[in-house]
Amino acid sequence: xxxxxxxxxxxxxxxxxxxxxxxxxxxxxxxxxxxxxxxxxxxxxxxxxxxxxxxxxxxxxxxxxxxxxxxxxxxxxxxxxxxxxxxxxxxxxxxxxxxxxxxxxxxxxxxxxxxxxxxxxxxxxxxxxxxxxxxxxxxxxxxxxxxxxxxxxxxxxxxxxxxxxxxxxxxxxxxxxxxxxxxxxxxxxxxxxxxxxxxxxxxxxxxxxxxxxxxxxxxxxxxxxxxxxxxxxxxxxxxxxxxxxxxxxxxxxxxxxxxxxxxxxxxxxxxxxxxxxxxxxxxxxxxxxxxxxxxxxxxxxxxxxxxxxxxxxxxx
Numbered sequence: 001x002x003x004x005x006x007x008x009x010x011x012x013x014x015x016x017x018x019x020x021x022x023x024x025x026x027x028x029x030x031x032x033x034x035x036x037x038x039x040x041x042x043x044x045x046x047x048x049x050x051x052x053x054x055x056x057x058x059x060x061x062x063x064x065x066x067x068x069x070x071x072x073x074x075x076x077x078x079x080x081x082x083x084x085x086x087x088x089x090x091x092x093x094x095x096x097x098x099x100x101x102x103x104x105x106x107x108x109x110x111x112x113x114x115x116x117x118x119x120x121x122x123x124x125x126x127x128x129x130x131x132x133x134x135x136x137x138x139x140x141x142x143x144x145x146x147x148x149x150x151x152x153x154x155x156x157x158x159x160x161x162x163x164x165x166x167x168x169x170x171x172x173x174x175x176x177x178x179x180x181x182x183x184x185x186x187x188x189x190x191x192x193x194x195x196x197x198x199x200x201x202x203x204x205x206x207x208x209x210x211x212x213x214x215x216x217x218x219x220x221x222x223x224x225x226x227x228x229x230x231x232x233x234x235x236x237x238x239x240x241x242x243x244x245x246x247x248x249x250x251x252x253x254x255x256x257x258x259x260x261x262x263x264x265x266x267x268x269x270x271x272x273x274x275x276x277x278x279x280x281x282x283x284x285x286x287x288x289x290x291x292x293x294x295x296x297x298x299x300x301x302x303x304x305x306x307x308x309x310x311x312x313x314x315x316x
Contacts, residue, residue, distance in 0.1 A: 012271070013271065015271065015272075015274060015275070016271040016274075018209045018210070018222075018224050019208075019210075019274050019277065020210050021182045021185075021208045021210055021211055022040055022182075022210050022211060022214065023210075024277070024278045024279070025038070025182050025278060026038070027278075027280050028278040028280055031280040031283065031288060032288060032291055032292045032295060033288075033292055038150070040186055040211055040214055040215065041152050041186050041189065041190060041214070041215045042214050042215060042216070043193070043215060043216040044216070045216070046193065046196075046216040046217065046218060046257035046258055047193055047196040047197040047218065047257065048196060048218045048254075048256060048257035049196050049199050049200065049201045049218070050201065051174060051201045051251060051252055052173070052201075053173065054137075055135065055136050055137065055174070055248055055251065055252055056134055056135065056136065056137055057137045058136065058137045058138075058173040058174050059137055059138045059139065059140055059170075059171055059172060059173045059174075060127065060136055060137075060138070060139055060140065060172070060173070060174050060175065060176060061139075061140040061142075061143070061144065061167050061170060061172035061174070061175040061176070061200075062096065062123070062124060062127060062139065062140075062143040062144075062175070062176050062178070063143065063144050063145075063146055063163065063175055063176070063177040063178070063188065063191060064102065064121070064122055064143060064144075064145055064146065064177075064178050065104075065107065065145070065146050065147075065148050065178070065179050065180050065181075065184040065187060065188065066102035066103060066104050066118070066121050066122050066145065066178075066180065067086050067087065067088050067102060067103055067104070067105075067106045067145065068088075068092070068094070068100065068101065068102060068103075068145070069101040069102070069103050070086065073085045073086040074086070075105070076103040076105040076106075077103075077105065077116060078104075078105075078111065078114040078115055078116045079111055079114070080105045080111075081105075081111075081294075082105070082106075082107075082108060082294075082298055083105040083106055084106065084298045084299075084301040084302040084305065085106075085301055085305060086103065086105050086106040087106040087107075087147075087148070087302055087305050087306075088106070088145065088147055088309070089147050089149070089305070089306050089309040090147060090309060091144060091145065091146060091147065091159055091162045091163055091166070092144070092145040093142040093143065093144050093145070093166060094142060094143055094145070095141060095142060096124060096127075096128075096139040096140065096141060096142060096143050097141070099124075100122070100124070100143075101118070102118055102121070102122045102145075103118070104121055104180045104181075104228050106148075107148055107180050107181035107183070107184055108181040108182060108183070108227070108278075109180050109181055109226075109227040109228030110226035110227045110228055110229075110273075110276075110277045111228075112226075112273075112276055112277070113225075113226035113228075113229070113267070113273055114226070114228045114229070114234075115234035115235065117232075117234045117235050119231065119232050119240050120228060120229040120230070120231055120232045120233070120234055121178060121180055121228055121229065121230060121231055122178065122231070123176070123178060123205070123231040123232070123240060123243075123244055124143065125240070126231070126232070126240040126241055126243075126244040127139055127176070127244065129241065130241075130244060130245075130248065135245075135248065136248070140167070140170035140171065140172050141170055142166065142170055144163050144166055144167070146159060146163060146177075146187055146188065146191055147159055147187070148180075148181060148183050148184045148187050149183070149187060150183055152186070152190060155186075155187050155190045155191070156190055156194065159187075159191070160190060160191055160194035160195075161194075163191060163194075163195070164194055164195060164198055164200075167195065167200060168198075172200055173200070173201075174200065174201045174202065174203075174251055175192075175195055175200055175201070175202045175203075176202070176203055176205060176247060176251075177191055177192055177202060177203070177204045177205070178204075178205045178206070178230055178231055179204065179206050179208070179230065180227060180228050180230065181227055181228075182208055182211055182227070185204075185206050185207075185208040185211040185212050186211055186215055188204055188206065188212075189204060189211070189212050189215035189216070189217045190215065192204050192217045192218060192219075193215070193216070193217060193218075196217075196218045201218070201219075201251060202217070202218055202219060202251075203218075203219040203220070203221060203247050203248075203250050203251040203254075204217050204219065204220045204221070205221045205223070205230050205231055205243070205244075205247050206220065206221070206222060206223070206230050207222070207223050207224070207225050207226070207227050207228075207229065207230045208227065209222045209224075209260070212260075213258070213260060216257070216258060217257075217258070218254065218257045218258070218259070219250045219251060219254040219257075219259050219261075220250070220259065220260045220261070221243070221246050221247040221250050221260075221261050221263060222260055222261065222262045222263065223243060223262075223263040223265065224262065224263070224266070224267065225263075225267050226267065226273055226277065227277070229267075231243055231244070233265065233267065233268065239265055242263075242265065243263055243265065246261060246263055249261070
């Protein structure tokens with residue numbers, strides 16, 4: 001709603017502001033009939049490790065919650081329905097010198113505003129350009145894939161130590177973390193806290209401001225883009241480099257923990273893109289029942305993938 005006074009003063013519409021994903025997800029799952037609202041991680045104290053050397057001399061690690069494409073796991077394209085079969089439950093690594101096909105169909109991103117441009121969620125090409133330009137000293141030999149896990153205990157006690165071990169093994173002197181879905185943002189916030197507490201400076205490049213700040217991280221570059229686009233606008237090379245540069249500046253200049261910098265770039269088109277994502281007001285009773293059935297099926301598939309992953313791990 002706007003008034004003549006708003007138009008005269010140049011005000012933006014009231015809904016032209018970051019989505020409150022904690023409220024949105026709580027309302028969504030409550031409407032679908034699930035009780036016991038999920039408690040997002042929340043800390044008052046935040047660890048902070050200053051960058052000890054210029055970025056032009058530092059070795060950077062890249063952490064992602066995107067999943068490697070697997071032909072046997074069904075449709076994993078940008079517009080595919082949520083694909084729990086493509087989920088992963090153990091930390092994985094890949095060589096930064098190689099190109100990789102990473103997808104986000106396994107998490108709850110905003111598919112209505114997602115493209116097949118993986119640079120939006122996996123900024124390895126932009127990081128390589130930064131290295132070539134001398135802006136960054138180098139990349140670690142590997143990037144690391146971090147499982148999106150609703151269990152904060154598992155993330156803190158199992159996944160975070162493994163990621164830290166691999167970052168130390170690779171000689172990481174700082175880390176860039178890029179989440180995708182709401183729970184991904186919590187996962188990467190917990191990961192940033194763990195790395196920072198062990199002496200590795202971090203910056204989270206994310207799009208769910210309330211979740212990251214609720215958890216509490218040392219440095220956060222916030223891009224007010226639909227989930228799945230935390231690193232860039234689609235097919236926009238300039239936005240890839242500009243967004244990464246802001247993350248690097250945040251890594252360099254943050255004076256204290258809980259530093260948030262907002263990307264000045266805006267999502268193209270009208271600001272109404274925020275309206276549709278997990279918005280229960282748009283659901284009819286029939287649609288609610290359909291979404292509940294779909295969600296129950298997704299949970300069954302995810303549990304089967306998790307059980308298979310645990311079984312494979314126990315045989316190693």
